[in-house]
Amino acid sequence: xxxxxxxxxxxxxxxxxxxxxxxxxxxxxxxxxxxxxxxxxxxxxxxxxxxxxxxxxxxxxxxxxxxxxxxxxxxxxxxxxxxxxxxxxxxxxxxxxxxxxxxxxxxxxxxxxxxxxxxxxxxxxxxxxxxxxxxxxxxxxxxxxxxxxxxxxxxxxxxxxxxxxxxxxxxxxxxxxxxxxxxxxxxxxxxxxxxxxxxxxxxxxxxxxxxxxxxxxxxxxxxxxxxxxxxxxxxxxxxxxxxxxxxxxxxxxxxxxxxxxxxxxxxxxxxxxxxxxxxxxxx
Amino acid sequence: xxxxxxxxxxxxxxxxxxxxxxxxxxxxxxxxxxxxxxxxxxxxxxxxxxxxxxxxxxxxxxxxxxxxxxxxxxxxxxxxxxxxxxxxxxxxxxxxxxxxxxxxxxxxxxxxxxxxxxxxxxxxxxxxxxxxxxxxxxxxxxxxxxxxxxxxxxxxxxxxxxxxxxxxxxxxxxxxxxxxxxxxxxxxxxxxxxxxxxxxxxxxxxxxxxxxxxxxxxxxxxxxxxxxxxxxxxxxxxxxxxxxxxxxxxxxxxxxxxxxxxxxx
Numbered sequence: 001x002x003x004x005x006x007x008x009x010x011x012x013x014x015x016x017x018x019x020x021x022x023x024x025x026x027x028x029x030x031x032x033x034x035x036x037x038x039x040x041x042x043x044x045x046x047x048x049x050x051x052x053x054x055x056x057x058x059x060x061x062x063x064x065x066x067x068x069x070x071x072x073x074x075x076x077x078x079x080x081x082x083x084x085x086x087x088x089x090x091x092x093x094x095x096x097x098x099x100x101x102x103x104x105x106x107x108x109x110x111x112x113x114x115x116x117x118x119x120x121x122x123x124x125x126x127x128x129x130x131x132x133x134x135x136x137x138x139x140x141x142x143x144x145x146x147x148x149x150x151x152x153x154x155x156x157x158x159x160x161x162x163x164x165x166x167x168x169x170x171x172x173x174x175x176x177x178x179x180x181x182x183x184x185x186x187x188x189x190x191x192x193x194x195x196x197x198x199x200x201x202x203x204x205x206x207x208x209x210x211x212x213x214x215x216x217x218x219x220x221x222x223x224x225x226x227x228x229x230x231x232x233x234x235x236x237x238x239x240x241x242x243x244x245x246x247x248x249x250x251x252x253x254x255x256x257x258x259x260x261x262x263x264x265x266x267x268x269x270x271x272x273x274x275x276x277x278x279x280x281x282x283x
Numbered sequence: 284x285x286x287x288x289x290x291x292x293x294x295x296x297x298x299x300x301x302x303x304x305x306x307x308x309x310x311x312x313x314x315x316x317x318x319x320x321x322x323x324x325x326x327x328x329x330x331x332x333x334x335x336x337x338x339x340x341x342x343x344x345x346x347x348x349x350x351x352x353x354x355x356x357x358x359x360x361x362x363x364x365x366x367x368x369x370x371x372x373x374x375x376x377x378x379x380x381x382x383x384x385x386x387x388x389x390x391x392x393x394x395x396x397x398x399x400x401x402x403x404x405x406x407x408x409x410x411x412x413x414x415x416x417x418x419x420x421x422x423x424x425x426x427x428x429x430x431x432x433x434x435x436x437x438x439x440x441x442x443x444x445x446x447x448x449x450x451x452x453x454x455x456x457x458x459x460x461x462x463x464x465x466x467x468x469x470x471x472x473x474x475x476x477x478x479x480x481x482x483x484x485x486x487x488x489x490x491x492x493x494x495x496x497x498x499x500x501x502x503x504x505x506x507x508x509x510x511x512x513x514x515x516x517x518x519x520x521x522x523x524x525x526x527x528x529x530x531x532x533x534x535x536x537x538x539x540x541x542x543x544x545x546x547x548x
Binding site for chain 1: 290372378544
């Protein structure tokens with residue numbers, strides 16, 4: 001389920017079934033079981049009507065390399081039934097700042113430019129839902145960041161819903177309102193990025209202190225906290241998010257002067273790794 | 284069925300054809316060179332041997348190009364989109380497989396008409412071979428029967444590519460030549476061994492080539508050999524229906540196994 005105007009991330013390790021799921025949702029792979037509905041309509045029975053209202057962008061699919069960007073977009077505009085496609089193509093090309101690329105052959109473009117053209121293709125029919133399969137996979141960090149900004153802006157300006165797959169946890173964290181974790185073809189978790197990270201209780205507390213090391217050590221042993229001293233006046237404690245205030249307060253009470261606090265909470269990547277390695281059930 | 288979407292695929296075909304040296308070489312240049320070579324061979328044979336037998340070569344070649352270009356266009360046309368990893372993009376648009384295939388069939392017919400016209404003109408002006416001697420009705424019937432046969436072969440080849448992937452893509456431009464000797468393109472069926480004659484008469488183009496030789500061999504513009512035309516049409520009907528069903532089954536299986544999407548991977 002992708003709510004209107006939201007970006008839902010589809011995550012999972014290699015072989016989890018992300019791309020296969022996208023292909024089934026697009027109708028190019030037939031599901032062995034289950035039902036797909038778009039906008040309350042059964043996909044198989046109303047395929048063309050549904051496809052008219054959705055679109056797709058992926059780094060794995062490109063347009064025809066030997067024809068120009070303009071010609072490619074014109075073909076797709078006609079496939080989506082646009083009666084006067086020129087202004088729409090130019091409007092989107094201006095929005096994505098690629099007006100000067102329209103006469104160029106698609107295969108002469110850089111990876112970042114191709115991604116922008118793919119996004120224009122994906123927006124031609126003013127879709128209500130776009131399926132994006134790792135759209136930034138082949139991009140360097142700078143171009144990936146710009147592409148994400150464009151996707152965020154497109155979502156804001158056009159109110160389009162997006163189903164988004166990626167291996168990059170930072171970008172999922174940045175743009176997704178909800179995340180679905182897949183593992184071996186099954187949904188194992190579905191929550192907001194924050195909600196998912198909260199399912200892992202573990203946290204790491206790193207304190208820089210002024211005072212006796214043995215006082216700190218005694219306190220932590222008494223509390224049964226696993227810890228280490230990477231530097232003489234720095235202690236690293238493996239704990240839980242809930243215990244952090246009590247630990248800081250307890251050390252202060254024993255006269256330990258804390259000069260710096262660093263808390264490392266679980267990230268989406270930690271959730272991903274737990275699922276991928278099968279070390280925990282976060283669902 | 285939407286005329287707009289069929290038009291969109293035809294537009295894409297036009298753009299690709301204009302920009303692809305491969306298509307121009309495979310279709311136009313290959314046809315031009317072949318007609319020139321066959322024209323000279325015919326001229327040599329007409330001078331040295333039997334004039335009618337010599338003209339059968341160029342007649343067979345001109346008609347064979349109807350099969351080759353139509354089939355190439357249908358099968359290889361889709362490979363361009365597979366190679367470009369663009370096929371999925373097309374099918375996630377509201378384009379049906381039927382519309383896509385119809386567009387490629389129409390594209391093939393248009394290319395065939397243009398190239399057939401050009402090479403027929405070369406045959407007429409360069410080698411004094413007038414294809415119009417067959418008569419307009421004969422030509423139309425030959426064109427129709429050869430085109431339908433090439434569609435049947437093209438559909439099966441395309442279905443196989445969707446099912447097994449590009450590792451068998453050579454069939455797209457190679458398989459059709461299997462039918463060239465079997466359908467007695469350049470010689471009478473009687474030349475073939477008896478077993479192969481039975482095979483030949485199971486192929487619709489055989490009736491076309493035989494009827495064409497009869498018509499061309501007649502002193503004046505002759506009438507239509509309706510029994511051959513009907514035999515070719517009946518066989519074509521069977522082959523085309525079987526090809527459509529085989530194609531549908533292969534595409535369905537390709538979609539079930541995920542091969543359809545993996546073809547571009």
